Amino acid sequence: MSTCTERMTELTQDYSLPPQKVPVFNPRTLLPSEITVLKQEISELLCQRDAVLVAHYYVDSDVQDLALETHGCVADSLEMARFGSNHPASTLVVAGVRFMGETAKILSPDKTVIMPTLQAECSLDLGCPPQEFSTFCQDHSDRTVVVYANTSAEVKAMSDWVVTSSVGLKIVEYLAHQNKKILWAPDKHLGHYIQQQTGADMLLWSGACVVHEEFKFEALRKMKNLYPSAGLLVHPESPAAVIELADMVGSTSQILRAASELPHEMFIVATDRGLLHQMRKAEPEKRFIEAPTAGQGATCRSCAHCPWMAMNELEKVRDSLLMLDNEVFVEPDIARRAMIPLQRMLDFPN
């Protein structure tokens, strides 16, 4: 293991997903008339099923629009779970990836939680297998286990704290003030960023997001030279060299807010391009450019759009409501144990 900062920041073996394990997914392009019909069908089914559509910022823009038009929500993973548990509907349709469906089920055990597809995974979740993670925790039992929300319910159940990218920094800062040594999983870039910001003693699992890891320093530097007045907004799941170029580093909701609050008229955005839909709606006068994913080491398996998020197509939303299949279940004992660190995060003053 290597020590790469003054305080110990060690990495486990590499758990980044190899490119060949990342699916190539090309959603079917729909005609405007097909979109209109599908949206109408889904709206009616939502009423009939007493259901609400809860969508992530990275899913298809038509699904995002429909969620808002039907009084559901478009949010980051934490707000999706909160919204779902506070909403009176008996069925939640979670348009996102599997861990989001699981979190919704844990927070709303009495509700039916369905997803447009159960094939929507996440490279961070897949890169943190519960058995290996359990051994890692046992080998470092003196450490407080902090896991990112992008993990399976089983991994969450082994943790002391669950965090999202919007609260991770504050929670680690709080733990560091109590002289806690931290075991962090699964995103190495986010873990490294938080370690640098807080100076906390962190032992890092070595997973990565296939979307954010594709942003490359050299390509971004060239783009900044091309658009010198543009602000660069970067998600902290990106590599450290990319983060260093940023004008602002933050979670999806913090990036969205920064686009309104910062004075720039133009932004380069280094996160999943799905977020640009809400940014353009919120700030129609400003210009938003996708950060490039080309450059040495880029495979472009994702090209700034999560292939698993892309699986949440309108037709699949409709079909899941029609059939009421794709239901998410979490084993009750795992759900009970995962709820403890999740509740700590929800109760943490934000």
Ligand code: SF4
């Ligand atoms: S964008 Fe990255 S972190 Fe988010 S679901 Fe896709 S693979 Fe996981």
